[in-house]
Amino acid sequence: MPWSALSDQGQPPSSQADTAAYRLLVLGDSLSAAYGLKQHQGWVSLLQNIWRDDKVPIDVVNAAISGETTDGGLARLPRLLEQHNPSHVLIELGGNDGLQGHPVDKLKANLTQMITLAKASDATVLLQDMQIPTNYGKRYTDMFSQAFDDVAAEQNVVLVPFFLESIALDPSLMQRDKIHPNADAQPQIAEWMNTTLKPLILPAG
Template sequence: MGLPMAGMAAAPASPPTILVVGDSLSAEYGLARGAGWVSLLEKRLAERDIAATVVNASISGDTTAGGRARLAPLLAKSRPDVVVIELGGNDALRGLPLAGTEDNLIAMVKAAQAIKAKVLLVGIQVPPNYGGDYMQKFSGVYETVAKKTGSAVTPFLLRGIADVPDAEANFQPDRIHPLASAHPRMLENVWPALAPLLKR
């Protein structure tokens, strides 16, 4: 077998795969198909001629424990280059211990990193009626996990949507799930941290 010729061009890298593991905020709950921020991400990538495949494995109602339990087969099937983890909101709604949420997120990040995937944590915040102390501790979980694992983080998916005057106008009648009109802003919140991870 001969040696490679000097100057021979390397084989082009295959397009990266982005795996999104989230809950109803990423699963287009209550929206027309194609209106959610993950679908808008696919459209943005296409418009900017960024070759990438997006696999949306989000399930409405999922918790960090649920995401942790189903992550291994998702990683094995899609072999992602980037994993976006948008989970935790349902942990808070169910009053689950913060320590468990943090532990589950760390386990998910490490599982993704074990196959050389880059990870983006997408955080959520709970409403003020949960109490200021709990609200602060919960929002801090994402930054803590990011520091412990060296992953990227978007602190608050609903920034500019849930934390503005007349925020109710941005939500469906359940006051939990954003309207389709809010999803472009959700993408804008995620994009600055996600875009650098797509570079080889």
């Protein structure tokens, strides 16, 4: 899970974008960067394949980098918005902030600034809920979890449920580090994200 990525090696973002009515920019960390796997095995690539096979008019740009924090995401976002002009942005960041014990107020400020930047570029923002273990105690963990609810409510954006909620509890779906989902888990994540994200991106009807 994202709280492990202290030792992750950064990977360059990979764009799978084609030409479609909608473009989803995934701004994330190791959970979206196919950590420990080939890029094509990761859930983001698999999700793009699902949408292409089903002729869903959504392109995906994977701008996830292992080890990324909200500081890094905020620094990279302006150029990514300019370069890719996404219609939607999924912010899947914050886990590494939590593992490193970053101040929750700073986490919330960074998330808020990213949302503001994305909205200013006319993109719709989806905020990925994140979870961390209780390394820093219950108080910090509770404050961390509440931060995502607060930011989503304050900024009026959709809070997407944590996509490893059940997978993280199944050792057969996790890598040997017991932190990152393995290759077997990726199709499950992709299918879950397909079901969750598609109705949030495509217009009703």
